Amino acid sequence: xxxxxxxxxxxxxxxxxxxxxxxxxxxxxxxxxxxPDVQSFRALTWKLLLGYLGPRRSSWTTTLAQxxxxxxQFIVELVLPPGHSINGDGADGGDGDKADSRGVGLQDHxxxxxxxxxxxTFFNDNEFLLQIDKxxxxxxxxxxxxxxxxxxxxxIVVHSKGEHGRRLHERVVPTVLSSANVERxxxxxxxxxxxxxxxxxxxxxxxxxxxxxxxxxQRILFIYAKLNPGQGYVQGMNEIVGPIYYVMAxxxxxxxxxxxxADCFFCFTALMSEIRDFFIKTxxxxxxxxxxxxxxxxxxxxxxxxxxxxxxxxxxxxxxxYSFRWLTLLLSQEFPxxxxxxxxxSVFADEQRFEFLIKICCSMILIQRETILENDFASNxxxxxxxxxxxxxxxxxxxxxxx
Amino acid sequence: MAKKTYDLLxxxxxxxxxxxxxxxxxxxxxxxxxxxxxxxxxxxxxxxxTVELRGKKIKLQIxxxxxxxxxxxxxxxxxxxxxxxxxxxxxxxxKSFENIVKWLRNIDEHANEDVEKMILGNKCDMTDKxxxxxxxxxxxxxxxxxxxxxxxxKSNINIERAFxxxxxxxxxxxxxxxxxxxxxxxxxxxRNNEKAPGYSKCCA
Numbered sequence: 192x193x194x195x196x197x198x199x200x201x202x203x204x205x206x207x208x209x210x211x212x213x214x215x216x217x218x219x220x221x222x223x224x225x226x227p228d229v230q231s232f233r234a235l236t237w238k239l240l241l242g243y244l245g246p247r248r249s250s251w252t253t254t255l256a257q258x259x260x261x262x263x264q265f266i267v268e269l270v271l272p273p274g275h276s277i278n279g280d281g282a283d284g285g286d287g288d289k290a291d292s293r294g295v296g297l298q299d300h301x302x303x304x305x306x307x308x309x310x311x312t313f314f315n316d317n318e319f320l321l322q323i324d325k326x327x328x329x330x331x332x333x334x335x336x337x338x339x340x341x342x343x344x345x346x347i348v349v350h351s352k353g354e355h356g357r358r359l360h361e362r363v364v365p366t367v368l369s370s371a372n373v374e375r376x377x378x379x380x381x382x383x384x385x386x387x388x389x390x391x392x393x394x395x396x397x398x399x400x401x402x403x404x405x406x407x408x409q410r411i412l413f414i415y416a417k418l419n420p421g422q423g424y425v426q427g428m429n430e431i432v433g434p435i436y437y438v439m440a441x442x443x444x445x446x447x448x449x450x451x452x453a454d455c456f457f458c459f460t461a462l463m464s465e466i467r468d469f470f471i472k473t474x475x476x477x478x479x480x481x482x483x484x485x486x487x488x489x490x491x492x493x494x495x496x497x498x499x500x501x502x503x504x505x506x507x508x509x510x511x512x513y514s515f516r517w518l519t520l521l522l523s524q525e526f527p528x529x530x531x532x533x534x535x536x537s538v539f540a541d542e543q544r545f546e547f548l549i550k551i552c553c554s555m556i557l558i559q560r561e562t563i564l565e566n567d568f569a570s571n572x573x574x575x576x577x578x579x580x581x582x583x584x585x586x587x588x589x590x591x592x593x594x
Numbered sequence: 595m596a597k598k599t600y601d602l603l604x605x606x607x608x609x610x611x612x613x614x615x616x617x618x619x620x621x622x623x624x625x626x627x628x629x630x631x632x633x634x635x636x637x638x639x640x641x642x643x644t645v646e647l648r649g650k651k652i653k654l655q656i657x658x659x660x661x662x663x664x665x666x667x668x669x670x671x672x673x674x675x676x677x678x679x680x681x682x683x684x685x686x687x688x689k690s691f692e693n694i695v696k697w698l699r700n701i702d703e704h705a706n707e708d709v710e711k712m713i714l715g716n717k718c719d720m721t722d723k724x725x726x727x728x729x730x731x732x733x734x735x736x737x738x739x740x741x742x743x744x745x746x747x748k749s750n751i752n753i754e755r756a757f758x759x760x761x762x763x764x765x766x767x768x769x770x771x772x773x774x775x776x777x778x779x780x781x782x783x784x785r786n787n788e789k790a791p792g793y794s795k796c797c798a
Contacts, residue, residue, distance in 0.1 A: 322662065325613040326634050426612065426662045427636045472664050511668055515637040524633060569655065572640045 195227065202232050213239065213246040222540040223547075225533050225587075233532065234442040237435065238454065240539040241461040255450070262414075262453035266345060269417045270410060272356040273309040319416055319424045321363045326429040327409045328394035334528060336437060337405040338394055343449045344402040345410065351399065358402070359409050408436050411456045415463070425470040430523045432459045434531050465544055469519045484518045484545070485510045491553045495593065499560055506568040513575035517552050525555075530583040537587060547590065554589040600644055600653035604764050605675050606757070609697050610682035611690040612661030615716040618747035619682065620658045623757050628748050635660045637668050645758060647765055654761060666700070673704035678712070678760045685715045685731075685744065686723040694734060710763045712741040714756055719746040 198221075205218050218239060226233040238244045243258075244251055330337050348357045356362050397403050411432055416424040435458050439451035447454070463470075474480040489510050493500040516524060521538060523531050534551060541547040555578060556563070563571055608616040617632045617639065624641040639658040644651055657676070659669040673679070681697050683690040694713060701711065715731040718724075728744055735742030741759060745752040 322612060329633050332633065425664045426634050426660060429634070430636075470664065472667055475667055511671075512638065512640070515668055520636060524636065569640075569642045573642070576640055 198224075199227050199229060199232075202227060202230075202236075206232065206235055211248050213248065215239065215246050219540045219542060222536050224537075226536045229443075231442050231444040231447055233536070234438050234444075234447060234454075236536070237438060237539060238458060241458045243454065243457045243461055255454075258457050259450050259453040262456055265414050265418070265456075266347065266410070269414055270348065270357070270359065272354065273313055316413075316417070317362050320359055320413060322426065323409055323412045323416070323424050323429070324360050324363050326426055327405045327412065330405060330408065330429050330433050331437075331528060336441075337408065337433070338403055340397055340401045341404050341407055341440065341451075343451065344397075344400070345407070345452065348410070349397075349400050349402050358406065359413055360406065404436070404440060407440075407452050408432055411436065411452060411459060414456065415460060419463075422467060422471060427520050428463070428470065430520045431462065431466070434523055434528065434535060435459050435462070437528065438532065466519075466521070481515060481519055482511075484549070485514045488514050488518065488549050488552050491549055491593075492556060495553060496557055496560065499556060499563060502564060503571070506571060508568055508571055508575075512572055514552060516576075517555075518548065521548060522551065525578050526583060533583050534587070550590040550593045551586060553593060554586050558586065558589055600651040602650055602652045602765070602768065604652055604654050604677050604761055606654055606656045606678045606680065606760065607672055607676040608656065608658050608680045608682060609669070609700070610661060610680075610714075611684070611687070611693050614661070614682045614684040614687065614690050615747050616658055616661070616680075616682050619680075619714070619716060619745065619753055619756075620656055622747040622750060622753045624656070626750075628750070630748075637665060638672060643757075645761060647758065647762055650765070652761055652765070654757065656757075670700065670704040673701065673709075674706065676705060676709055677764045678710040679705060680712050680714055680756065680760065681740075682714045682716050683726070683731075684717050685726045686717055686720050688725050691715075691726045691730065691734075698738060708767065710760055710767065711738075712743065712756060712760050712763075714752075715742070715744040717746060717748070718744040718751060719749040 201221055205214055205221060218236060222236050222240060226236050235244075239246065244254060327337075351357050394403070394405055397406070408429065412424055412428060415428070415432075416422075432455065436451065436455045439455040439458070440448060442448040442451065468474045468477065468479040469481045469484065471480070475482045477483065489500070492503075522534055526534065537551075538545070538548050556575070558581070559574060559579075562574060566574065608620060610616055612634065617635055618628060618630075620639075620641050621632070622628055624643045635658055637660055641656045641658065642653065643656070644653045646652070657672050659665065659672070679701055681694055681701075683694050685691075698711075701709065713731060713735045715726065715728070731742055731744065741763070743752050743756050743759075745756055747753060
């Protein structure tokens with residue numbers, strides 16, 4: 192207990208010190224050994240280690256205000272459907288010719304196929320949105336967190352004022368047309384009730400004025416994909432944003448927690464700038480690409496334990512069978528969430544970014560050495576693809592001992 | 595080395611769009627269970643199941659792949675070693691059906707020429723949400739000369755049958771290659787033979 196208190200004190204000394212400049216070197220040293228699960232330590236440490244916040248405390252208020260305002264602007268411009276009611280007068284910028292001062296004038300309409308049509312873009316977005324939708328609805332199914340409502344829903348999205356499509360998933364909910372329910376009055380049809388909606392049971396959408404955490408994550412991924420069109424959305428990004436969002440949205444400090452979405456977006460973007468190449472197919476073979484990373488792990492294994500290396504090789508158990516997912520997702524699918532957070536403390540604190548991640552992966556294999564040497568190909572693939580339950584500190588300590 | 599507990603080893607591969615239920619199909623077959631809360635497959639996953647066909651113990655090594663385009667460089671490298679490939683679409687998702695043609699082209703490009711193929715229209719329990727009718731599935735299968743079945747991992751419809759039929763087709767081919775004693779066995783169309791005897795014993 193006293194050791195724990197001492198650790199908390201150390202973090203307090205670094206993060207809450209009276210001086211303006213935070214000692215990042217010291218913070219890295221502390222975080223490398225794990226951030227205590229108290230106060231805002233982890234959320235704040237990650238913001239600093241990922242570079243979202245600078246080391247000068249006095250700069251934070253301005254940075255946060257600017258970034259959060261910018262994020263809000265992203266929502267208005269990228270998420271709300273064309274012609275929405277709050278896309279105010281200023282939205283058109285210098286285009287004074289338009290008679291209609293709202294975002295979309297009469298020239299544009301949902302059936303427009305013009306390349307400039309915002310409606311056209313809107314419908315094209317739905318293709319990758321559909322993929323995001325599938326994935327955020329299956330994010331961390333072993334915990335209920337993402338299915339629960341957030342305390343801080345995005346107001347301009349959840350109050351639809353009767354408009355359809357502000358909630359991203361509304362755009363891609365499969366709709367089924369069925370016959371009947373057409374009420375006629377006189378000559379014209381007046382009412383057609385034939386659209387039925389559905390969604391995955393547990394990841395159900397919330398009522399007007401509320402939204403679930405998975406909906407927030409969906410918006411973050413959507414905006415990221417819109418702002419990075421060359422990359423778009425790639426499966427697995429949901430597993431990267433998930434733990435960051437969880438940390439930000441469970442920050443005990445209410446003044447931070449209220450802005451979890453915006454802060455998470457920028458932390459995610461910062462992290463993606465470092466691991467983006469893992470997600471780009473054309474960079475697989477480039478330095479920094481995923482195959483390069485897998486080769487680094489393979490080489491480390493070879494130098495640490497030639498027997499294991501040779502055995503896996505003779506069984507034709509290629510590194511991509513297991514390490515592709517390990518590395519691409521920074522181990523987020525291999526361990527329970529609390530363990531993932533602990534691993535990421537060390538990974539983010541590592542200045543030679545990802546050297547330590549590779550060491551952890553290498554240790555995961557070495558720790559299972561005796562079993563692997565006994566096993567046949569099939570058992571070994573299973574073992575490495577479904578890593579057995581383990582005290583995560585054993586793995587991290589082992590990795591720390593690798594030279 | 596462990597003692598060999600099987601007579602033949604068949605490598606199978608599951609491909610198809612993201613979210614059509616590949617992982618659920620495999621989970622139903624290997625663990626006889628269903629859960630709708632699967633995380634998305636990143637890269638490639640793996641299961642083993644041993645079945646008995648015509649008195650032979652056959653070990654099925656089944657690879658489950660990620661559906662999204664990004665993973666194709668990783669997953670297409672498995673096509674080459676596969677002896678059987680399941681192409682899966684979702685009967686409630688038009689796009690996933692249209693993409694079957696694309697997946698077939700992938701097979702032509704990357705797999706062995708004589709690989710056994712089968713098309714599965716999954717989620718056939720969701721009748722009220724169906725958008726692809728069975729006839730269209732049958733038609734595309736006929737057009738390419740491939741077996742076809744509608745399945746439901748959730749309601750456990752045709753899952754075991756699908757794997758056993760695919761395995762049996764491979765077995766026919768393998769034994770045909772080993773000794774040409776049964777040449778008439780090679781061409782078998784089981785589509786009109788729904789309740790063929792012998793299935794009751796398979797996958798025991």
